[in-house]
Amino acid sequence: MVNPQTAPGGGPLLSYTRSMVEGSAGWPLQGDYAIWSGNLDQNASPYLLHELVGQRVLPVPISSGRAILHPVTRSTWFEIRHLFGYWMRADVDTVWLDAPGENGRYYTLCIGGSDARPGEVSYGWVCPQCGTLFGTATVDVAAEGFQTFLNAAEDGVSRFNVDEDLRTCPQCRHVHPLTYGFDQARDTDATRQARMAI
Ligand SMILES: [Zn+2]
Incomplete structure (x- = not known):
């Protein structure tokens, strides 16, 4: 079997194509990338990329009629609302593609x-009231791969949702609403509602 991370002649895989239409069940590794792809139909709330700059949450404009590519520089905290409910930071760049299609968005x-890389990936929460980042945890994914991070973040979401102390902003004491993980299959009624909230 061909190792998906190396080119047929050996060395790193430098060229490959992926279909944005088919989507992926998880995060397959290709070359030096962990890649997720998916799509939404026209009626769903579009995924929204935000970056944290200081204590300000800055939206990256969504594509309206045109495709956008947005690089998130390494070490920048970002979230993709409706896709996963925590903030993330990696020690390597992240690229986000948002493209309108005939039946929705890709x-x-x-x-x-x-x-x-990524070697270390972190998750945490940002207070919707004052923009303070809190409750962060860093996961070493170098040995076991990116799925280690996803599992740790899902567990983090579960703990966060059952403990109001964990959801309380250390700065302004605002209680963060319930949140949701990346894996929609694990949603409960409460986390599904949180995922759909604006
Ligand atoms: Zn706060």
Whole structure:
């Protein structure tokens, strides 16, 4: 079997194509990238990419009639609302593609592009009241891969949702609403509602 991470003649895989239409069940690794792709129909709330700059949450404009590609620089905290309910930071660049199509919108999120990265990925929450980042945890994914991070973040979401102390902003004491993980199959009624909230 061909190793998906190396070219047929050996060395890193530098060229490949992926269909944005088919989507992916998880985060397959290709070359030095962990890549997710998916799509939404026209009636669904579009995924919204935000970046955290200081204590300000800055929206990246969504594509309206045109495709956009947005690089998130490594070490920048970002979220993709409706896709996962935590904030994320990687030690490598992330690229977000948002493209309108005939039947809805198509998305791709690529993390990586550098040898042995991502090595560390963090998750945390941002207070909707004052913009303070809190409750962060960093996961070493170098050995076991990006799925290690996804599993840790899902567990983090579960703990966060059952403990009001964990959801309380250390700065302004606002209680963060319930949140949701990346894996929609694990949604409960409460996390499904949180995922759909504006
Ligand atoms: Zn706050």
